[in-house]
Amino acid sequence: MIEKLQKKFALSRQGAVDLVKGCAACVLQNLSFMFPVGILYRLVGDLMEGPISGSRTAFYIAGCVCCVALILLATWFQYNATYFATYVESGVRRISLAEKLRKIPLSFFGKKDLADLTSTIMADCTFLEQAFSHFIPELIGAMISTVLVAVGLFAVDWRMALAALWVMPVAFAIVGFSARIQGKLNGRQMDAKMTCADGIQECIETSRDLKANNAEEEYLKGLDKKIKAVEKRAIISELGTAVFVVSATLILKLGIATAALAGSVLLVKGSLDILTFFMFLLVVSRLYDPLQGALQNLAAVISTRTNISRMNEILDHEVQSGGNTLNLKGCDVVFDHVGFAYNTGEEVLKDVSFTASQNEVTALVGPSGGGKTTVSRLAARFWDIDKGKITIGGMDISKVEPETLLSLYAIVFQDVTLFDNTIMENIRIGRKDASDEEVLAAARLANCEEFAGKLPDGWNTKIGENGCTLSGGERQRISIARAFLKNAPVILLDEATASLDVENETLIQTALSRLIKDKTVLVIAHRMRTVAGADKIVVLADGKVAEQGTPEQLMKKGGVYRHMVELQTRSQEWTLQGT
Numbered sequence: 001m002i003e004k005l006q007k008k009f010a011l012s013r014q015g016a017v018d019l020v021k022g023c024a025a026c027v028l029q030n031l032s033f034m035f036p037v038g039i040l041y042r043l044v045g046d047l048m049e050g051p052i053s054g055s056r057t058a059f060y061i062a063g064c065v066c067c068v069a070l071i072l073l074a075t076w077f078q079y080n081a082t083y084f085a086t087y088v089e090s091g092v093r094r095i096s097l098a099e100k101l102r103k104i105p106l107s108f109f110g111k112k113d114l115a116d117l118t119s120t121i122m123a124d125c126t127f128l129e130q131a132f133s134h135f136i137p138e139l140i141g142a143m144i145s146t147v148l149v150a151v152g153l154f155a156v157d158w159r160m161a162l163a164a165l166w167v168m169p170v171a172f173a174i175v176g177f178s179a180r181i182q183g184k185l186n187g188r189q190m191d192a193k194m195t196c197a198d199g200i201q202e203c204i205e206t207s208r209d210l211k212a213n214n215a216e217e218e219y220l221k222g223l224d225k226k227i228k229a230v231e232k233r234a235i236i237s238e239l240g241t242a243v244f245v246v247s248a249t250l251i252l253k254l255g256i257a258t259a260a261l262a263g264s265v266l267l268v269k270g271s272l273d274i275l276t277f278f279m280f281l282l283v284v285s286r287l288y289d290p291l292q293g294a295l296q297n298l299a300a301v302i303s304t305r306t307n308i309s310r311m312n313e314i315l316d317h318e319v320q321s322g323g324n325t326l327n328l329k330g331c332d333v334v335f336d337h338v339g340f341a342y343n344t345g346e347e348v349l350k351d352v353s354f355t356a357s358q359n360e361v362t363a364l365v366g367p368s369g370g371g372k373t374t375v376s377r378l379a380a381r382f383w384d385i386d387k388g389k390i391t392i393g394g395m396d397i398s399k400v401e402p403e404t405l406l407s408l409y410a411i412v413f414q415d416v417t418l419f420d421n422t423i424m425e426n427i428r429i430g431r432k433d434a435s436d437e438e439v440l441a442a443a444r445l446a447n448c449e450e451f452a453g454k455l456p457d458g459w460n461t462k463i464g465e466n467g468c469t470l471s472g473g474e475r476q477r478i479s480i481a482r483a484f485l486k487n488a489p490v491i492l493l494d495e496a497t498a499s500l501d502v503e504n505e506t507l508i509q510t511a512l513s514r515l516i517k518d519k520t521v522l523v524i525a526h527r528m529r530t531v532a533g534a535d536k537i538v539v540l541a542d543g544k545v546a547e548q549g550t551p552e553q554l555m556k557k558g559g560v561y562r563h564m565v566e567l568q569t570r571s572q573e574w575t576l577q578g579t
Contacts, residue, residue, distance in 0.1 A: 001020075002016045002017060002020070003016075005019055005020070007312070008308070009128070009131070009132075009136065009304075009308060011089065011093070011132075012089065012092050012093065012096060014088075014089070014092070015085075015089035015092065015093070015132070018081065018085035018086075018088075018089060019085075019132065019136060019137065021081045021085070022078070022081040022082040022085060022086075022132070022133075022136075022137035022141075023136070023137045023140040023141050023144070024081070024141075025074070025077045025078035025080075025081035025082065025137070025141070026078055026082070026137045026138050026140065026141020026142070026145075027140075027141045027144045027145045027148075028074045028077065028078070029071075029074040029075055029077075029078040029141065030141055030142060030145035030146075030290050031074075031145050031148065031149075032067075032070045032071045032073075032074040032075075033071065033286060034149060034283070034286065035066075035067045035070060035071075036064075036067045037279075037282045037283055037286055039060060039063045039064065039067060040282060041275070041278070041279045041282065042060075043060055044275065044278060045275050048274075048275065078137075081137075082132070082133045082134075082137050083133050085132070086129050086132035086133040087129070089128075089129075089132055090125050090126070090128060090129040090132070093125050093128060093311070094121055094122075094125050096315070097120065097121050097125070097311065097314055097315070098121065100314050100315055100317070100319070101117070101314060103319040103320060103402070104314070104317050104318075104319055104320075105318075105319075105320050105382075105383055105384060106377070106382040106383055108317060113198055113201075114201065115194060115197035115198050115200075115201045116194050116197075116198075117314075118197075119193070119194065119197060120310050120311060120314065123307075124307040124308075124310050124311055125311070127304060127307045128304070128307060128308070128311070130300075131300065131301060131304045134297070134300075135297040135300040135301050135304070136297070136301055138290075138293060138294065138297050139294050139297035139298055139301060141290075142290040142291055142293065142294035142297075143294060145290065146168065146287060146290070146291060146294075149283065149287060150165050150168075153165070153280070153283065156276065156279075156280075157272065157276060157280070159262065159266060159272075160259060160262060160263055160266070160272070160276070160277075160280045161280075163255075163258045163259050163261070163262035163263070164255050164256075164258070164259035164262075164280060164283075164284045164287075165255065166255070166258070167251050167252050167253075167254050167255040167258070168252070168255070168291065170248075170251050171248040171249070171251045171252045171291070171295060172248070172294075172295070172298065174244055174247055174248040174251065175244050175245060175248045175295050175298045175299055175302075176298070177244075178240075178241070178243075178244035178299070178302070179302045179305075181240055181244075182237075182240060182241060182244075182299065182302050182303055183302070183305060183306065185233075185236060185237040185240045185241075186237055186303050186305075186306040187306055188233055188236075188237075189230075189233040189234060189236075189237045190306050190310075192226070192229045192230045192232075192233040193230055193233075195226050195229070196223075196226040196227055196229070196230045199222070199223045199226045200223065203219060203220070203223055237303075241299045241303065244299065245295055245296055245299050248295045249292055249295055252288055252291060252292060252295065253288070255284060255288060256281075256284055256285060256288065259280055259281065259284045260281065263277040263280060263281070264277075320381065320384065320401075320402045321401060322398070322399050322400040322401040322402070322404070322405070323399060323400060323401060323404070324401050324404045325404075326393075326395065326400070326404065326407075326408070327393075327394075327395055328392065328393030328394070328395060328408075329393050329394045329395075330358050330393050330394070331358045331392060331393050331408070331489040331490055331519075331520045332355055332356065332357050332358050332391075332392070332393065332394075332520065333355070333356040333362075333379055333390070333391075333392050333490060333520055333522065334354075334355045334356075334390065334391045334392075335352050335353055335354050335355075335375070335378075335379075335388070335390055336353055336388050336389045336390070336391070337351050337352070337353050337387065337388040337389075338351070338352045338353070338378065338385050338387065338388035338389070338390060339351060339352075339385065339386050339387030339388055340374065340378060340383065340385045340386050340387070341386055342383075347543060348371055348374050348543050349371050349374060349375065349378075349385075349543045349544075350542075350543045350544050351387075351388070351544065352371070352375065352388075352540070352543070352544065352545055353388075353545065354538045354545055354548055356379075356520055356521070356522050356536075357520065357535075357536070358489075358519075358520045359518055359519070359520070360520070360521070360535035360536060361516060361521040361523060361531075361533070361534045361535050361536070362520075362521065362522050362523070362534065362535065362536045362537075362538060363523045363524075363525060363530075363531035363534035363536070363537050363538070364376070364522065364523065364524045364525075364538050364540060365524075365525060365526070365528070365531060365537060365538070365539055365540070365561065365564065366539050366540040366541045366546065366560065366564075367541055367564075368526075370540040370541045370542060370543065371540045371543045372524045372540050373494060373524060375522075375540065376411075376492050376494055376522060376524055378390060379392075379397075379409075379490075379492065379522060380405070380406060380409050380411065380492060381397050381398070381400070381402050381405050381406075384398060385398070392405075392408060392490065407488065408488055408489055408490050409488050409490045409491075409492055410430070410482075410483035410484075410486045410487070410488040410490070410491050410492070410515075411483070411491075411492040411494070412476075412479050412480055412483050412491070412492070412493050412494065412512075413479065413494050414494050414495035416467070416475045416476055416478070416479040417466065418463060418466050418467035418470075418475055418478060418479075419466075420462065420463070420464055420465045420466075421462060421463070422457075422459065422460045422461060422462055422463070423443070423448070423452055423455075423458075423459050423460070423461060423463060423478065424436065424439055424440075424459045424460060426463065426467070426478050426482075427439050427442060427443055427448075427478055427481045427482055427485060428485070429482055430442065430481070430482030430483065430484070430485035430486040431485050431486050431487075434485055438485060439481075439485060440459065441484075442481045442482075442484035442485035443459070443478075443481045445481070445484045445511060445514050445515070446477045446478070446480040446481035446484055446511045446515075447477055447510065447511050448474075448477050448478060448481050451470070451471075451474045451477075477511065480511050480512065480515060483515055484511075484514075484515055488519075489519060489520060490519065490520045490521075490522070491515060491516050491519045491520070491521045491522070492522050493512065493516075493521065493522070493523045493524065493525075494524045495524055495525060495526065509530075527568065528561075528564055528565045528568050529568075531551070532551055533551075534551060535550065536548065536549065536550060537549060537550065537551055537554055537561055539554070539559070539560045539561050541560055546559065546560045547559045547560060547561060
């Protein structure tokens with residue numbers, strides 16, 4: 001049962017156990033509210049027989065005190081078992097989602113945008129928190145306690161019990177049959193929310209371009225439509241739920257009328273005493289309160305299926321796995337007839353084979369879209385290949401746990417990601433256990449001293465979100481300092497100097513020259529002069545290795561590489577000319 005609850009409601013094992021406790025607590029709370037009905041029943045019976053003695057009065061006073069104490073105790077237990085437990089579970093769920101995302105292949109993120117994943121971790125978990133604390137325990141508690149009370153009512157008088165309880169299955173069936181409609185409505189509402197969230201995020205991220213092109217007003221009109229679509233979908237979803245819940249509640253209220261009518265008929269016929277009739281009216285009036293809430297909770301539980309399915313999509317996704325032991329024979333990176341597609345049927349790499357040897361610089365060049373960046377990502381197992389094999393030091397990377405494998409790589413991307421922290425801590429990302437002296441040594445090798453000394457707090461200056469207070473060259477040097485600090489045997493350089501000015505490019509190339517010494521180096525570059533000193537060139541075009549060899553060999557061959565060199569040489573002679 002625990003495993004089924006985990007799957008159905010996207011819970012941890014402890015969360016499923018706590019849910020069972022919460023349901024039990026709600027059952028006890030609902031049953032505790034029936035004890036005053038029993039006291040009142042006995043009191044009316046005694047009053048009908050004559051004056052109440054002092055001892056009986058004391059009994060009823062004590063009974064009332066006990067009922068109050070029991071209700072308080074049951075409510076306290078219910079509050080602790082539901083609300084406190086759900087706060088813990090929502091935190092556990094967010095952490096488990098984040099941990100799972102850390103292990104999922106990056107191919108998953110290509111199909112999901114940031115707003116969608118953020119909404120899953122934050123908004124969907126918040127909705128789960130509400131379901132865990134309000135909807136599910138109260139629904140199950142109401143159903144179980146009602147069944148127990150119903151058994152007692154049938155034991156007293158099956159005719160009155162049937163007259164009072166026939167509405168229950170009808171009311172629940174009405175709400176239950178709405179599941180498919182609610183699913184469609186909630187799905188459309190979620191789509192509208194995600195579209196709106198994407199639009200807001202895109203608006204913030206592209207505000208500079210929108211301003212530069214005087215496109216703000218037009219873009220905001222489209223965003224306004226997306227916001228109104230969310231409002232419209234929310235109203236439709238609420239209305240769709242309310243139609244079924246209100247109808248079911250009206251049916252439920254008929255139970256009081258049918259119980260009173262049936263009791264009156266039986267009372268007139270003499271087949272029912274007035275005290276039993278009074279007891280049934282008391283119980284039924286109390287019984288329908290939790291049931292009315294249960295109908296609303298049932299509708300709410302049905303609506304959580306959309307959120308739960310989004311969380312389960314992450315939790316059930318396959319992860320990259322492998323061993324934690326490295327058995328390397330050198331650090332050559334070998335692509336052996338590798339084929340890969342981001343999406344089924346759209347092959348990006350086709351039968352790619354080459355070797356990036358240790359102590360050599362291997363450059364990947366070629367036209368845009370040829371597969372250069374894909375090759376570098378596959379080498380680090382950001383994605384898993386579809387065909388062939390990739391090895392490092394003779395070891396198949398698909399059989400190595402990704403975090404263990406990445407300990408062998410230092411990667412310098414073109415687009416640097418920095419954190420809103422100090423320069424020191426941003427560099428320490430390369431190796432978290434590094435001492436301050438080691439961090440500073442890596443920073444000096446990457447020529448970071450030149451700009452760090454000018455900042456207000458030097459190395460301890462906070463650099464803002466994604467290093468917004470630094471220039472592109474300064475941010476890139478921090479990235480290279482991380483690679484120095486990590487001191488991994490394999491270096492991946494992805495257009496590390498592509499967008500820099502001449503001065504920064506010179507500084508960074510000097511730093512890179514220090515970094516790549518005695519390493520296996522894989523460089524992606526568009527500028528042919530950047531890779532002119534490489535030991536080996538691999539030219540990728542249309543997902544295939546068009547040619548490979550030393551720069552001199554490829555120039556003599558007169559193929560794609562030579563054509564690219566000649567084109568860039570001619571482009572350097574281009575100048576702006578006035579009319």
